[in-house]
Amino acid sequence: MSFFEQARADDNVLLVYNRETGHLEEEKVFEKWFMDLFYGTRLGRLFARAILSTKTFSRIYGWLQNRPGSTWKILDFVNKYQIDINEIEKPLSYFKSFNEFFIRRLKPGARPIEMAPDVLISPADGRLQVYKTEMERVLPVKGQGFGLEELLGGSRAVEPWVNGLCVKVRLAPFDYHRFCYVDYGHHGPAVHVGGRFHSVSPLALRQGLRIFQGNDREYMVLKTNNFGQVLHLDIGAMAVGRIHQHFRDGTRFSKGQEKGYFEFGGSTIILLFQPGMVKMDADIIHYSDQDIECLVKYGSRIGKKA
Numbered sequence: 001m002s003f004f005e006q007a008r009a010d011d012n013v014l015l016v017y018n019r020e021t022g023h024l025e026e027e028k029v030f031e032k033w034f035m036d037l038f039y040g041t042r043l044g045r046l047f048a049r050a051i052l053s054t055k056t057f058s059r060i061y062g063w064l065q066n067r068p069g070s071t072w073k074i075l076d077f078v079n080k081y082q083i084d085i086n087e088i089e090k091p092l093s094y095f096k097s098f099n100e101f102f103i104r105r106l107k108p109g110a111r112p113i114e115m116a117p118d119v120l121i122s123p124a125d126g127r128l129q130v131y132k133t134e135m136e137r138v139l140p141v142k143g144q145g146f147g148l149e150e151l152l153g154g155s156r157a158v159e160p161w162v163n164g165l166c167v168k169v170r171l172a173p174f175d176y177h178r179f180c181y182v183d184y185g186h187h188g189p190a191v192h193v194g195g196r197f198h199s200v201s202p203l204a205l206r207q208g209l210r211i212f213q214g215n216d217r218e219y220m221v222l223k224t225n226n227f228g229q230v231l232h233l234d235i236g237a238m239a240v241g242r243i244h245q246h247f248r249d250g251t252r253f254s255k256g257q258e259k260g261y262f263e264f265g266g267s268t269i270i271l272l273f274q275p276g277m278v279k280m281d282a283d284i285i286h287y288s289d290q291d292i293e294c295l296v297k298y299g300s301r302i303g304k305k306a
Contacts, residue, residue, distance in 0.1 A: 016127055017287045017294045024292070027127070028081065028174070054196065055216070058265070062099065062242065065264045070098035077101075081174035102264045103177060111176075113256030113299035117226055120278055120303040121256065123269050124169050124179040127293035128302060130280050131166040133272075138166045138212075141291040146213045148272070151233070153193030153217075160229045161272040165280070167302070168212075169269045170293065171262065178261040179234070179269055180298055181253040185224035187232075188250040192218050212270065218243055222253075226305050231272040237265050256299050279306045 014027040064070060074092055078085060085092065087110040095101040114121050122128060132139045136158055139145045148158040171177060195216040212235060219233040234243050245260040253259070280303040284294050296302060 015292050017283065017292055019283065019294055019296065062263055065099035065102065066097045068096055071095065073098045074101045077174070083174065099264050103261050105178070106176065111298040114301040115255060118305040119301050120227065120305070121182050121299050122169060122296040122302045123182055123232070123259070123271065123298070124171055125176040125298050126169040126171040126269070126296060128167065128169050128284060128296045129293045130284055130288040131168060133161070133164055133166055136162050141289065150213045152219060160274050161231060164275045165273040165278055167271040167273070169296065171267045171269070173264070173266050176298060177267065178298070179259050181222065181255060181257050181259050182230065182271065183222070183224035183226050183255050184253065185222050186250070186252045187220045187222045190218045190220050190245050190248045212268065218245065228274045228277045232259070233270040233272070234260070234262070235268040235270065236262070237267050276306050278303050
């Protein structure tokens with residue numbers, strides 16, 4: 001039996017497709033023991049919902065990551081998750097807390113932006129998957145679908161994205177947590193939708209929790225030059241101290257320009273595209289159809305204008 005067949009037969013193994021190497025890999029799971037304990041058992045899930053997924057817990061945990069005493073975590077984190085320190089703008093000694101390291105900036109050029117006007121870029125480092133939408137529902141290959149209206153917190157202004165395309169980018173805690181605009185254009189104010197802070201790990205998603213449409217989130221409608229109206233939705237997750245938007249009240253923006261960042265924790269970005277506007281790259285479609293995420297980088301090509 002091949003590695004792929006063995007991994008697909010084992011629910012505890014998460015596969016991702018590495019676009020840089022062209023190979024399937026087993027995903028590193030952040031604090032897997034924690035996920036198994038609190039999302040792998042009924043009692044653990046009850047505790048996660050009652051305590052760990054609350055805003056109070058995330059605020060307290062975020063506060064602890066901002067304390068000077070948290071700097072001891074940095075080197076252990078770098079070594080355990082193989083963070084490339086050569087990409088980081090400042091030396092590790094510069095950071096005065098773990099969260100300050102977590103929201104680090106990279107050196108200029110560390111994330112090249114595909115600038116061709118017809119190329120769609122990833123808004124962040126992470127694991128990307130494309131979902132189909134039919135009528136007003138997003139339909140993952142596995143797991144529960146969800147309605148566009150509930151995704152936007154009850155907003156009925158979903159018509160532009162009905163029967164369109166949903167692109168999900170999941171950021172693990174060891175990813176670079178700054179994110180960008182995918183094209184040139186402008187947008188108005190951010191809309192905040194309150195919710196919980198469940199983990200966005202696939203190990204949590206498999207439990208049927210209302211995560212994308214139930215977690216704390218913010219969205220903006222981007223009026224882009226090349227891809228029509230794009231709804232950009234940022235989703236907080238367990239232990240995320242805050243979602244920072246650089247232009248919360250609206251702005252004109254450039255392709256690849258930093259839009260904001262997440263403080264410590266995992267998180268997710270969802271992009272909704274209007275019908276017929278985007279053609280995703282073939283490898284992304286192929287693996288998404290098998291319920292396998294693709295590793296992508298901030299600014300890298302993921303598709304093109306249809």
